[in-house]
Amino acid sequence: MKSSINARFALDYGTFNLDADLALPGTGISVLFGPSGSGKTTLLRCIAGLERPAQGYLEVNGTVWQDSSQGFFLPPHKRALGYVFQDANLFPHLSVYGNLCFGLKRIGLKPAAAGLEQTVELLGIGHLLDRMPERLSGGEKQRVGIARALVLKPDILLMDEPLASLDFQRKQEIVPYLARLHQALEIPVVYVTHAWQEAARLADHLVLMNGGRVAAAGPLAETLSRIDLPLAQDRKAVMVWEGRIAGHEADYHLTRIACMGAELYTTAIDASAGTPVRVQICARDVSLALEAPQATSILNVLPATVTGLADDRKGQTVVRLQVGAHTLLSHITLKSKHSLGLKIGMSVYAQIKGTSILN
Template sequence: MTQTITARFFLDYGEFKFDVDLRLPGSGISVLFGPSGSGKTTLLRCIAGLQRAPQGLLKINGEVWQDSERGVFVPTHKRPLGYVFQEASLFPHLTVTENLQFGLKRINKPSSAADLHQIIELLGIGHLLKRMPDRLSGGERQRVAIARALALNPEVLLMDEPLAALDFQRKQEILPFLNRLHQELNIPVLYVTHSQQEVAQLADTLVIMADGRALASGPLAETLSRLDVPLAHDREAATVWPVTVIEHEADYHLTRVAFAGGTLSLPAIDAAVGTPLRVQVYARDASIALELPSATSILNVLPATVTGLTDGHGGQSVVRLKVGNQALLAHITRKSTVLLGLRVGMGVYVQIKGTSILN
């Protein structure tokens, strides 16, 4: 049976109504993205049982935690979950080890020493175990907070903007560890953020929220490239492709990567052949030609098909393309759209002027 999370909640606050109906994968990282006040934290609180929606249904991989029609509501302390907040909130009078061990008594199946060792290794905190919280950096405190949540052997991990209180340097310190969670955890993670960069680096599934509703949800690349949501029109609009390193061209300081249906040349990457990565392509860095350019300095020129068109802001068009099996967005002028005669189903060539390696 496919593992899934079903979350349906309705809350009426008068002028603000919270009304979501989501079906999310029961593994991987589902990112809840949207501006402040869109309902992201409310959704996490309903899942945690900290907020009880009068109308609600919550199933986590087959287990019913709430069903208002049947009068079922599992209280928070009986829900096998981990919750990580913006602030690490470690107990200041306890060492890191004591913080990790705190709360194990409340779970029915305690984490074994081997499980705890694996969590410590996963988050790279072995050298911090004897320290008090006031001797930790912000990033270290947050890694300990995540480890403490995982030590409870949860069936779901909820993370409410865990990087929001950190400066840029500390965010860069902790992101590799979050990527390791993404690769090695077998439990679902629901991750709240308003950072597009965190979306691109971490999400398997993306939920776009606004005004108490889910505007869109689905696999990351597919959802980022939907023309009916605001992200596609944003100046920072981008798509994310999973790629694999296939070759290094040392003479040119380039690395070749493969994606679903093609290859790209990128600036040299220090990664072994076979390494999986994510590449981000901004819509502003993609241009369109009707014929294969015969002479160009741009290395990545790929055949594509127009799959969608819409008007953007200030004389701009947003074009959705299919390149191999990957979706791509391009922001071009409306005049260019007219002069090229672009239409859905048309074969074109896309020139990718720049990419960003995400991990």
């Protein structure tokens, strides 16, 4: 993997130790995911230079920002990065446009050169430029905060749980804009969250943090499909498939999604044919059969091959399946595994309820 971020940090707080070594890709959204206290934000702050560990190395786009072995440390204000906090922290006395231009004046960059118009369009805030921060919703403030970070043309964008302070409705408003980032930006984004739905919706690359260490890291689908990890065994386990809308069946309020060799029916998605979509398939909603069902209410019946099996101590088996070019997980009981005689390499049929597929 060609990486634009190579980071190694060792930090001792006494009650908490960070010992992380990771390489992240040069584009897309890398999500640092894990429970509270796992070291996600501390790692992000080390990348930003807001923490200075005794042992640390950081290289971004071929440029070394930190190397403790050489006594070198680039201070935060000299690092070409954008940082988005949980709170947008907009200047209350400046309009949205004023907030966007504030940093540009400091570095002597004109709005046109900063790509301000494109950034405004990307975050959908054109109609907000004349407003004062007090007249913005929480989601609007965060979109302005992201735009303010991007217009500085950083080499990397760091986001520390930007949705944590928002209610459900505001989160739903801003997530589509965040999802655009991995397609629109040519810089890497490092995104911290402990919310699984955000990680599944946004991540291109997933880093699992636990106890101040990197438990696993890799492309999203590859990491999710690792049945040796607790994430695949959790009752909320999902697989994420990329596809395009193939069409709609308006009479039934259904959408057909083409996913590289497989087609899925799901509840209606408000988007035109050809639109790229990302869907989440919950492992607990995938059942298995040895023969294609002849009469079933389940619309999605896909031929699959068993590629992995893992039993837990609670009578559950995690089954990893190959469906065309995609990997799928299924949670079944240990008894069902034995009844079906499942073995690696077997051909089966995966059944997925259309109502259980999330967009």
